Amino acid sequence: MLWAIWLCACLCLNPVQAAVVDVGDAQWSSQLTGQSRLFNDRSASMNAAQVARLPDGPGGFVGIEELDGSGKPDPAPWWIRVHLSNTGDTTQRLHLILSPGSVFHSAKFYVLNDGQWTSPKRPASPAGEKAAERYHSQAFTLAPGQDQVVLIRTTGVAPVQLAPYLYSDAKFRAYLERSAIWDGLLFGGLLALAWSALILALFSRSRGFLLLAALSFVTLLAEVLRRGYGQQHMLAAMGEWAYRTPLILGQLIILLFIVFVLEIARAEKVRLPLRRLLAAWAAYYIGLMVVSAFGNVYHVYWVTGFVRPFFSLTLLAIAILFIKRNAPTRKLMLAVAAFSLARASLLALEVNGALPEYVASLSMGTLWVNPVVALAGLFINLTLLAGWVAHVGVQRRTALEKISRLQREENERLALEVARQTKALNQALEYAGEKNRQQAQIVSYVSHDLRAPLATIMGYSRLIEQTADPRQKGLLDAITRSVDYQMALIDDILGYAAAELKPLALKPHAIDLPDYLDELVQHAVALSRQQNNRFIAHAPGRIPRTICTDGRRLRQVLLNLLSNAAKFTRAGTIRLDLIATRSDAGWRLRFTVSDSGVGIDAHGQTQIFEEFRQLDPDSAGVGLGLYIAQSILQTMGGQLSLDSSAGNGSAFSFEIEVKPVGDEVAAWSAPRLLPANHPADRTAAPARPASASMEAAEPEPVAAMPPPHVRSELALMAKNGQLSDIESWLESTLPHYPGCRSYFQAIQDAIGRLDLDAVERLALAHPASPAA
Incomplete structure (x- = not known):
């Protein structure tokens, strides 16, 4: 209702005047809205003479106020008739100017000269030249008492914009000078704004400033074209694009502004209200640009005049929501939205011919070229730039202060952390020093206290071997091999402690593989007997007789694996399998040591090859066996793998x-080991097939034994594999029970075979008669 009242009031400010313009002696500077008569040539084929003969009224010339839909552009040619009359006493030099800011496809002036309707020549005055360059205008000179009818043929605008302006020569010159000043201020301001935004974009790497620079450049170009500065130079040779280009630029300005708002919201991480609606407006203006370039521009002119206020209302709603959310730049958005809404409303009034006279009189032409509106828009853009720069400055200052505060806090935290870590490091160094001292003591212990007894055992074994019979020599050889193996393990522990097991040095030499396997089987059988296990060795097919490798390291790997198998298997089976296949380099030997023991779960398999890692903390050893074996194999070019559950x-x-x-x-089969009381003649023993089981000899029954409480200690030592303690037990117990010599001899025979299971069975056996 208020909108209708406003339109009616504005219409009342524009009274209808007479059709003849009496220039008299006055100075003219007004638009001839009520004095102009219009005719729409639907056929587009009539010439000036035919149009001049048309009467006033329906089917001929009518006033603008008599037209329906005067705000809608029409593609058909329009003829404008203006009747000028000089009733004064002086000659009047006048200018008829079509509405600046309106895009005319074509415009041509006609006057009656010697009975012929012709186009007058361009005047030679400087003012006329300038007008001809920038506007669709024509200069006339009327002597006192002279009448002049002027016909103007034009296309491309709405009838409401067809009423020409009548200016006296002095008034026109003053307007040109004044508009040049206004336009200079506008162009200079837009150029400065665009250049400043571009420099800021380059230095700050901000897409927001870059979009603002593009928006300012496009606005500058559009304002130049709207004010007619490109008529002679830029648009004259463009044909159809001469009237499409300003329209496209106008849509592009709004599109860039929408993208600018979206970019600000993205950069500030602000949830933009009505974001989808803004995106829909962007799509709308993209489509409008396409129609402006290739479609019906008359519809575009008409649609944009009515739709633009709704876009301004959208901006106003966003600004209000910004204020409610206390978002940054909310006041700037409100100012931009208010200005956009005010300008869109004035343009809508102008399209409908309801623009108030005091607003229309601010300039010649449409609101697009009104200096007050244009400079207000420039002021809004400058305010937007200044506010945005100030906001970015505040942001950066806040960010620097926050960074400075965080740096101080981080420095304090780091100082405390450094002090704490320094203290921890000193403690760790002290701990490491203590551990090194302990390690040196351990190494000294291993080197002296373990080597010395073994060296003594080795020395006595060699002395006894000099007077031993063949059977005893076989047993002494077993002792010598065990001592050698223990010495090798001690050397490995010393090497690991000294250099953390750096790459092991390999010493390849020729090895008789069958004899090497026979010796290995003897060790394996002794290890298997400790917990009543059966040992099987198998090598199908043929194997190379002599190979070149580091036998000591290979023996170390295999005995480590066999020792582990014997440790975690009780009354089960332990196997050693060898598969030999030819390869390009010679022979590929695949060894597999398997057992029927407790197995290893998936979690244990991920840790079993780590140093000092024992899955059973109660088992003997220090957890280096598999780690050393893996290290040796990697040095030899192999890799130890595990299959278990x-x-x-x-x-x-x-x-x-x-x-x-x-x-x-050669073909190899596992040898049959002789029992302790068997003669040393190997040929007397029948051969066993490969993969034969090596089972311990059953002890002979003994009549006299020590009491059960004495033998229970022996059984416990035999079960735990405490061989040295068993020997000490024999030395201390034998003098107290001289009648049990046959019993003690049986235990010694079992120890000689390293058959601790037999020792345990003897300890738990029931005697035939009580001990003496």
Whole structure:
């Protein structure tokens, strides 16, 4: 209702005047809205003479106020008739100017000269030249008492914009000078704004400033074209694009502004209200640009005049929501939205011919070229730039203060952390020093206290061997091999402690592989007997007779694996399998040591190859066996693998490449070990097939034994594998029970075979008669 009242009031401010313009002696500077008569040539084929003969009224010339839909552009040619009359006493020099800011497809003036309707020549005055360059205008000179009818043919605008302006020569010159000043201020301001925003964008790497620079440049170009500065130079040769380009630029300005608002919201991480609606407006203006470039521009002119206020209302709603959310730049958005809404409302009034006279008189032409509106827009843009720069400055200052505060806090935290870590490091160094001292003591202990007894055992064994019979020599050889193996383990522990097991040095030499396996089986059988296990060795097919490798390291790996298998298997089976296949480098040997013991779960398998890692803390050893074996195999070019699960035993396997010495091959089967009381003649023992089981000899029954409480200690030592303690027990117990010599001899025989299971069975056996 208020909108209708406003339109009616504005219409009342524009009274209808007479059709003849009496220029008299006055100075003119007004638009001839009521004095102009219009005719719409639907056929687009009539010439000036035919149009001049048309009467006033329906079917001929009518006033603008008599037209329906005078605000809608029409593609058909429009003829404008203006009747000028000079009733004064002086000659009047006048200018008829079509509405600046309106895009005319074409405009041509006609006057009656010697009975012919012709286009007058361009005047030679400087003012006329300038007008001809920038506007669709024509200069006339009327002598006292002279009448002049002027016909103007034009296309491309709405009838409401067809009423020409009548200016006296002095007034026109003053207007040109005044508009040049206003336009200079506007162009200079827009150029300064665009350049400043571009420099800020380059230095700050901000897309927001870059969009503002593009928006300012496009606005500058659009304002130049609207004010007619490109008529002669930029648009004259463009044909159809001469009237499409300003329209496209107008839509592009609004599109860039929408993108600018979206970019600010993204950069500030602000949830923009009505974001989807803004995106829809952006899509709308993109479509409008396409129609402006290739479609019906008349519809575009008409639609934009009515739709633009709704876009301004959208901006106003966003600004209000910004204020409620206390978002940054909310006041700037409110100012931009208010200005956009006010300008859109004035443009809507102008389209409908309801623009108030005091607003229209601010300039010649449409609101697009009104200097007050244009400079207000420039002021808004400058305010937006200044506010945005100030906001960015505040942001950066706040960020610097926050960074400075965080740096202080971080420095304080780091100082405390450094002090804490320094204290912890000093403690760790002290701990490491203490551990090094302890390690040195351990190494000294291993070197002296373990080597010395073994060296003594080795020395006495060699002395006894000099007077031993063949049977005893076989047993002494077993002792010598065990001592050598223990010495090798001690050397490995010393090497690890000294250099954390750096790459082991390999010393390859020629090895008789069958004899090497026979010796290995003897060790394996002794280890298996400790917990009543059966040992099986198997090597299908043929194997190379002599190979070149580091036998000591390979023995260390295999005995580590066999020792682990014997440790975690009780009354089960331990196997050693060897598969030999030819390869490009010589022979590939695949060893597999498997058992039927407790097995290893998935979690344990991820840790078992780590140093000092024992899955059973109560078991003997220090947890270096598998780690050392893996290190040796990696040095030899192999890799130890494990196949196991809890309760299903374990199988360790590896492959190594060896070079043969010669081409001789052999078939190997595991030897049969002789019992302790068997003669040393190996030929007397029948051969066993490969993979034969090595079972311990049953002890002979003994009549006289020590009391059960004495033998229970022996059984416990035999179960725990405490061989040295058993020997000490024999030395201390034998003098107290001289009648049990046969019993003690049986225990010594079992120890000689390293058959601790037999020792345990003897300790738990029931005597045939009481001991003496």
